[in-house]
Amino acid sequence: MDLFDAIEGRRSIRKYKEESLDENTIMKIIEAAIWAPSASNLQPWHFTAILNRDIIKRIRSFSPGMFRENPPCIIVLSLNKNIIKAQGEGMGNDNVFDLAMAAQNMMLSAYSLGLGSCIKLSFNREAVKKLIDLKEGFEPEFLITIGYPDEIPEPPGRRDIKEVLNVVR
Numbered sequence: 785m786d787l788f789d790a791i792e793g794r795r796s797i798r799k800y801k802e803e804s805l806d807e808n809t810i811m812k813i814i815e816a817a818i819w820a821p822s823a824s825n826l827q828p829w830h831f832t833a834i835l836n837r838d839i840i841k842r843i844r845s846f847s848p849g850m851f852r853e854n855p856p857c858i859i860v861l862s863l864n865k866n867i868i869k870a871q872g873e874g875m876g877n878d879n880v881f882d883l884a885m886a887a888q889n890m891m892l893s894a895y896s897l898g899l900g901s902c903i904k905l906s907f908n909r910e911a912v913k914k915l916i917d918l919k920e921g922f923e924p925e926f927l928i929t930i931g932y933p934d935e936i937p938e939p940p941g942r943r944d945i946k947e948v949l950n951v952v953r
């Protein structure tokens with residue numbers, strides 16, 4: 785798939801088919817994630833792939849905006865603050881950018897494999913942390929739902945390039 789077609793064609797999917805994902809597919813998506821750039825190449829990320837339908841149901845039950853969604857897979861993107869601390873780097877929020885880079889790689893690779901996805905910022909971090917038993921120093925920052933799409937959403941509009949680009953010559 786052409787990269788620009790993937791960038792334009794990827795949509796946030798909020799309705800999925802029942803079909804499950806196999807673990808090889810998840811490995812491919814995580815492989816794409818770990819090739820993302822990160823500040824000082826710290827790679828301070830950690831991924832929890834949840835395929836268990838009961839756990840997914842529980843996450844949905846405390847995530848506003850996901851109540852009516854039915855993904856067969858949720859990947860929790862966490863910051864590994866232990867890595868950041870060990871490298872003596874600042875503990876600001878900057879490392880969340882690294883996770884965002886990984887997230888886009890994941891969503892584009894999912895799309896290229898015929899899957900839909902949606903990144904979620906709106907979820908209960910403490911509840912997810914407890915539910916998946918994250919270790920000390922690991923902080924969930926995003927969820928990504930993934931599955932076979934059961935909808936073709938209209939592309940939400942984009943600001944015109946003339947509004948957002950200024951070329952300085």
Ligand SMILES: Cc1cc2nc3c(=O)[nH]c(=O)nc-3n(C[C@H](O)[C@H](O)[C@H](O)COP(=O)(O)O)c2cc1C
Nearest residue numbers: 794795796797798849902903904905906907939940
């Ligand atoms: C940082 C971030 C947080 C988001 N959080 C949510 C969310 O909590 N729930 C949701 O349904 N979509 C969420 N989205 C998806 C956006 O709504 C979506 O990307 C946007 O409307 C554009 O649609 P598109 O992804 O189909 O191009 C989030 C996107 C980003 C980048």
